[in-house]
Amino acid sequence: MSHRLPACPPALPLVCLFLAAASIASLRAAELPRPDFPAALTETVEMLRGFIRVDTVNPPGNETRGAVYLKAILDREGIASEILELEPGRGNLIARLKGNGKKQPLLLMGHLDVVGVERDKWTVEPFGGVVKDGYVYGRGALDDKGMASAFLQIFLQLHRLKVPLDRDVIFVAEAGEEGTTHVGIDFLVAKHWEKIACEFALNEGGRINEADGKVNYVAVSTTEKVPRPFLISAKGTSGHASRPRFDNPIVHLAAAIAKIGEWQAPMRLNDTTREFFQRMARISPPAEAELLTHLDTVEAQEKLRRHNGTFYAMTRTTLVPTIIKGGFRINVIPGDALAQVDVRALPDEDIGRLAAEMRKVINDPLIEVVAPEGGRPTATPSRHDTVMFGALERAQQRLFPGAITVPMMVVGATDSAQLRARGVQAYGIGNIYGEKELSGMHGNDERLSIRNFGRFIEFVWHAVTEVAAAH
Ligand SMILES: [Zn+2]
Structure with missing residues (x-):
């Protein structure tokens, strides 16, 4: 299909320029073929x-x-x-x-x-x-x-x-x-x-969120947390369970895991999450908007922790004990016991410093905290001022008018991490x-x-x- 520009009377050059510009815009839109x-x-x-x-x-x-x-x-x-x-x-x-x-x-x-x-x-x-x-x-x-x-x-x-x-x-x-x-x-x-x-x-890595049959936001992930599985082990002296021992690894490990399960790494927002909470506040009911714009209060943190695990996980590195192993017979004190903690770190987390912090929290010389090596790489978040992010935003406005687009940090993990580490602006949708x-x-x-x-x-x-x- 082709569009002819309107003929231009010489007396109206400005209006014509405007008409021509408008026609070019519609020409572009019309020229791009559309799938069925x-x-x-x-x-x-x-x-x-x-x-x-x-x-x-x-x-x-x-x-x-x-x-x-x-x-x-x-x-x-x-x-x-x-x-x-x-x-x-x-x-x-x-x-x-x-x-x-x-x-x-x-x-x-x-x-x-x-x-x-x-x-x-x-x-x-x-x-x-x-x-x-x-x-x-x-x-x-x-x-x-x-x-x-x-x-x-x-x-x-x-x-x-x-x-x-x-x-x-x-x-x-x-x-x-x-x-x-x-x-x-x-x-x-x-x-x-x-x-x-x-x-x-x-x-x-992203999602288009629908509530009550209406799309209210399009979340585009620009960064993600990094899985860093930690090992926590306890060592003691094995022996007969009829004689209690102070270095029983089962007791020490259980106490250590209880402390780690309760402990919270400090809250820290980054460019993506700051923008995310600000934009989400705009489409939230007043009470929630108030919460999202005052996240640094203890009360707000506690509310998130109890009622919105995903948002809570976006505010900090989280530590979740998932596996605990130790002992094999009722009458034997084992020589060691082992636990795994699924740590989901903020993209800029210093893992060595986190391990030191965990040791301090556990405060037990019989416990060893082993930080992981390798894993998905960390990277700078993708920007939300690129033509790609803008195009996603405009596609949202076109298909879901009234909704908003928010940059988001994924609390899980995706293959975008490896791309971002190579400098790619990667977006999760x-x-x-x-x-x-x-x-x-x-x-x-x-x-x-x-x-x-x-x-x-x-x-x-x-x-x-x-x-x-x-x-
Ligand atoms: Zn997947």
Whole structure:
């Protein structure tokens, strides 16, 4: 379709300039082809159902199966792609649409592997790709096969509609996100960086929040906490349980864990969380807004701790004891006992200093606190003043007017950490859900609303084309 600029009478140059500018704007909007969204949704739902049926439970992973499944879809479209494996069966899929090279690439990333299931607690077959009551059920529907399918759909549409691109768009479906990143993102970053190098990345980690049938905010994650599993061990003298001992490791470990469970690391906000709480206050009822704008009071902290675990976890490094082991017979005092503490550190946490602090809190010479080495890297948060963040914000205004976009810190962990550590501005986005769907992630009866999925695909389309399409 082409639009002709209105003819310009010589007496009205200013008005004409304005008209011309307005026409150019509408010309641009009109020139960009638009997918048939309902058809795209139908296709994506079928793609996702097939994808759920491909078993990529990690462990063991078998992600190559998923990579082959998605590759076949790309093959049918005539889009070249490749599967890269560090270990047999642990494939990563990469494809690229070429742009004119004016700008650095945009990466769309979703992971192939899923966590296991408690099969007897599901009401449907978790690997059946079942559609029921407007939902797609199955392991991975939300985390992360839904996202990968949506990104693949966007990628296919860019190709089919021959959208001219100012930057390459790269599609990656990676292995090992659920706990074995060495075969996935770590491998890609270390060995194939040139294939995924980009300025911006969209990945899992955010959400579009719906309450009472209305979207009220779009959370885009710009940073995340880092998992740092600590070991706490107690050593004593083993012996007969008929003779009590002061160095009984069971007693010492129990006391140490009780102290760690009660202790709170100091509250500390960063650029992302400060902005998050400020913006959330704007859409919250007065009492909650008051709370969110005065987080530094003891009372507010205690309220969050008791009633909003997610917000609480965004204010500080958290320490959660999860495993405790010791002893093997009722009449034997064991020589040692061991506990694990799931520490989720703020991105800038000094782990050595945290370990020292924990030792001080425990205050027991029989207890050893072992800080972890390695793990996901820390990085500066992605900025919320980039064209990518702006495009997500404008896509939100277009599809969910009246809502707001908030930068967020993920309290879990994603593969964006590795990208940010390489200087990529990586943004976590996510489907539309209420609390119920959110709890389905890694839970039983994981399911994705088809109607919401359609709106999500449209949202991503607008953000991606604003950033990547040539204008
Ligand atoms: Zn995930």
